[in-house]
Amino acid sequence: MAKVVVVTSGKGGVGKTTSTAALGAALAQNGEKVVVVDFDVGLRNLDLVMGSERRVVFDMINVIQGDAKLSQALIRDKRLDNLSLLPASQTRDKDALTGEGVARVVAELRDKFDWILCDSPAGIERGATLAMHHADIAIVVTNPEVSSVRDSDRIIGLLDSKTAKAERGERIEKHLLLTRYDPVRAARGDMLKVEDVLEILSIPLLGIIPESQEVLRASNIGSPVTLSAPVSPPARAYTDAVKRLRGEKLEVAVPVERVGLVSRLFGRRVA
């Protein structure tokens, strides 16, 4: 049965789009049929991060309004043919995204794919609540930084009250994805530790993505980091996160660059 996953955070700039692209590609690399869906109407960027920006013809709002079929709007990835993108509209009004229209599109996507990854816009307004509404699973992307943790806490509250699952009285599965983590600064006491964030937000940990220059290099060239630098620490962290998402029991560690003294110090288990 298809799983709908929302990648959300409240705060902007913490790595939702980057993570959606990397997780989507990693799932597809595992043989799953995946679609990544951009919900950020007016400020779409998932197309750019995926390297498909020049191939966008139709978008989700065209599909909702009946101007295009879903199959016409879906863009199949050039590197992985089981990975697709449904872009958001860059020009239309946000109000064109209706609850009923989104429900229809998500239902149709459920028939075609194993995984539907919804990249939420920042904020707690309608775009964000629509992106989370049909989710079975939520991935809360958080930086080890006070404003991001606070906004994640707020989003967790919304996930527990505003989603279709919550409205039916069911519990939505929630996972924390800690991004831009720097184990050296955390060890020095200058960055919230993994345990601190986990204690405050009290949702299970899906993965820790270390701060890495590979992430920016990947978006520069329009490739998910799991494809452009598959053995880099962030790519390995995303690949492991996907294994956990698929139900594998795997201890969470911060992947590091080289094997040596540094990795012996910081490659240890953290949760």
Next chain:
Amino acid sequence: MTNLFQLFRRRPTANVARERLQILLAHERASVGQEGLVATLREEILQVIAKHVTLDRDKVQVKLEREGETSILEIEVEMPPVSRPRVAMTA
């Protein structure tokens, strides 16, 4: 050289971040919960009153005010004129 010296003297800040967040979020979670509580109370109070009196929804005000340790729930209901009572006489 001074900068390097300061770097070693600097106190860790992550524990401050953690404590500030714990205090703030305890407060925010409570108040977000209470927003929902007020809405629920208002809705249920309206339903109870509507059983007996035809009432304008806007004439019912429910407020929760907090001062320090205590919270005060304030319910204000503006009743319609007494000339047309519709109280059920089923007792």
